Amino acid sequence: MGINLSRYALFGLALALTxxxxxxxxxxxxKNWGAYQVEDRRSGYTYxxxxxxxxxxxxxxxxxxxxxxxxxxxxxxxxxxxxKSCASCHKGPESMKGVAVSYPKYVxxxxxxxNLEQRINRCRTDNMKAKEWKYExxxxxxxxxxxxxxxxxxxxxxxxxxxxxxxxKKGEEFYNQRRGQLDMACKHCHEDFPGAQLRANVLxxxxxxxxxxxxxxxxxxxxxxxxxxxxxxxxxxxxxxYGSDEYLALELYVMxxxxxxxxxxPAVRN
Amino acid sequence: MSKKYTTPFVAAVxxxxxxxxxxxCAQPVSAGTVExxxxxxMKDPLTKQPGDAAKGKGVFANRKLGNCLACHxxxxxxxxxxxxxxxxxxxxxxxxxxxxxxxLRVVDPKALNPDTIMPSFYKSEGLHRVLKKFAGKPIxxxxxxxxxxAYLATLKE
Numbered sequence: 001m002g003i004n005l006s007r008y009a010l011f012g013l014a015l016a017l018t019x020x021x022x023x024x025x026x027x028x029x030x031k032n033w034g035a036y037q038v039e040d041r042r043s044g045y046t047y048x049x050x051x052x053x054x055x056x057x058x059x060x061x062x063x064x065x066x067x068x069x070x071x072x073x074x075x076x077x078x079x080x081x082x083x084k085s086c087a088s089c090h091k092g093p094e095s096m097k098g099v100a101v102s103y104p105k106y107v108x109x110x111x112x113x114x115n116l117e118q119r120i121n122r123c124r125t126d127n128m129k130a131k132e133w134k135y136e137x138x139x140x141x142x143x144x145x146x147x148x149x150x151x152x153x154x155x156x157x158x159x160x161x162x163x164x165x166x167x168x169k170k171g172e173e174f175y176n177q178r179r180g181q182l183d184m185a186c187k188h189c190h191e192d193f194p195g196a197q198l199r200a201n202v203l204x205x206x207x208x209x210x211x212x213x214x215x216x217x218x219x220x221x222x223x224x225x226x227x228x229x230x231x232x233x234x235x236x237x238x239x240x241x242y243g244s245d246e247y248l249a250l251e252l253y254v255m256x257x258x259x260x261x262x263x264x265x266p267a268v269r270n
Numbered sequence: 271m272s273k274k275y276t277t278p279f280v281a282a283v284x285x286x287x288x289x290x291x292x293x294x295c296a297q298p299v300s301a302g303t304v305e306x307x308x309x310x311x312m313k314d315p316l317t318k319q320p321g322d323a324a325k326g327k328g329v330f331a332n333r334k335l336g337n338c339l340a341c342h343x344x345x346x347x348x349x350x351x352x353x354x355x356x357x358x359x360x361x362x363x364x365x366x367x368x369x370x371x372x373x374l375r376v377v378d379p380k381a382l383n384p385d386t387i388m389p390s391f392y393k394s395e396g397l398h399r400v401l402k403k404f405a406g407k408p409i410x411x412x413x414x415x416x417x418x419x420a421y422l423a424t425l426k427e
Contacts, residue, residue, distance in 0.1 A: 181389075181404040183397055188387040193356050199333075199340040200352040237399045 035153065038260035044269055047195065047204035052216070056268035064145065064214030064266025067221045070138055071146025080130025086143075089127065096150040100263055104252050106163040113167050113248040117144050117223065135242035141221050145212050148265035155262060156209050158255045171253025174246060180237025189231075201270075206231070207258040208251065210267025221266060224251055309381045311370035315419075316377075316392065316412035326421030329414045336410065336418055341388065346425065357388060362427030372422050376415055391415060 036043040045053060055061050075093060078085045090096065104115040114122070117135065120143050124130040133140035160168040175186045189198065190206030197203075211224040218226075225247045229239035240246040315321075329336045331350055339347060341356035363372070374381060378390040392415050394408045410418065 177398060179398040179400075181397060181400045181407070181409055183389055183393070184387060192387060197352070197355045199337075199354050203356075232399075233401070236401045236404045238401050 035262045038155070041207070041258060041261060042194070042205060043209055043258070043261050043264065043267075044204040044207050045210065045264060045267065047202050048269060052268050052270055056264070062214065062266060062268055064212075064221055064268060067138070067142045067145040067212070067214075067266060068149050070142030071144070071149075074139060074143055075146060080124065080128035082127065082129045084128050086123070089123075093146065093150050096147045098151055098154055100148040100151040100265070101154050101157045102159060104248055104255070105159060106167065108163070112245065113164070113252055115243070115248060115251055116147060118243060120144065120147065136223060136226060141212050141223065144223070145221060145266050148212070148263055151263040152265070153262045155260045156255055156258050158252055158259070160252065160256050164252065167249045167252055168256065170246075171249035171251070171256075174250045175253050179232065180235035182235040182237075184235045186231065205257070206254065207261060208254045209258045209261040210264035210269065212265060213267045213269050216268070216270045224254070309374060311368065312374040312377055313370045315373075315416055317416050319413060319416070321413075321416035321418070321420030323417070323420040323424050325414075326417035326419065329410065329418045330421055335414060336391070344425075360422070360425060362425060364423045364425045365427045369419055369423050373415070373419055376410075376418060376422075391418075 031046075033042060033046045036045045045056065048056075055063075059065055072093070075086045078088070100116055103119065104113045106112075107114045117140055120140065121132040125132055133143070158164075178185045178188075186206060189203050193203050194205045195203065208224050211227070212221045213227075214221050223242070225242045225244075228247050228250060229242075232239040330338045330344075331347060333340070338344075338360070339350055339353050341354040343353040343355060343359040343361075345359075345361050347353070367375070375388075377392040379386050379388040380390055389409060391410045392408045392412065394406055400406075
């Protein structure tokens, strides 16, 4: 696959660079992050404040678990003209174990990528004869959290070759393209400067393994595409739509960047 | 100190709308067959009106304008919370660079380091998908750049 080695060299350089200035980051770097680090890739968990990590670690404290509960209730609830619930066909939620790690994935019928939100909605429209849930609705977020949570701790593993290859390439281009009035690409913040303080934030590698995440700033759970929109707008660039082809390709690339990192849904971030 | 901060970059393409104004380039050097120029400074002010350091201080700190503290530390602005550490501290920066050198660093730092994260503060063309509200406008207007430079010039060690 088109792994860009120079990028990793740069990443090392950036770490060395920030090491000089970011005392906290230095301490953190030496820490053994266990499963939260794979080779040189680290989950956003490792850049989060200790209190935020503690909140994520404890299921009773993790506010994102409320969304998992919403999903759990919906799992057993019949809806739509077919009079079925998810459980009618999929039985227990354990059937979803390991499903999330390979999303987004290429779907031949669509000749396009599909992410987990869209896969869930496809079951609603095609199998349940029910209406799609809207992006960022508590239903779709709740079910996505619930389904991903069944893969908690499992390593992310999206397929980027074969039919997925052109989408992967598109995502990579998106990632490295400067945009907005501030003229920055994703890579400038998340590859060149993870660990560095950017005003009030500590930059992370911008990984997707914890999504949908509970964000303290949002006071709720949000999807990865919501995060993309925020990161586009903060460089004064116009965002793409939820579920757009552009963001699907970007999602594939971002999930590939985090290959091997554990599913953390619902992660807690500030 | 990393390479990123010190590279005397040889820019392969030195373009950009506002650079044509009056950027001073060193002798062209050749890299392969392409004639390239290493640009180090920008001598001519962008406005006739000289910069106002007091206003420039505001431009520096304002999150909607320079927002320089997002990436740079500055002792002289200790009273402001959250100084970034993406770029080098700017204490004493006027002892290291002339105003003409600083002008280029603010107007278009990509002329020095094409891959820099630092925005070009006086550039409005060649940008991708700018929000409508900001389209066609540079981050700072010419007078704000000159005010900012007047403030930077006070940062001596």
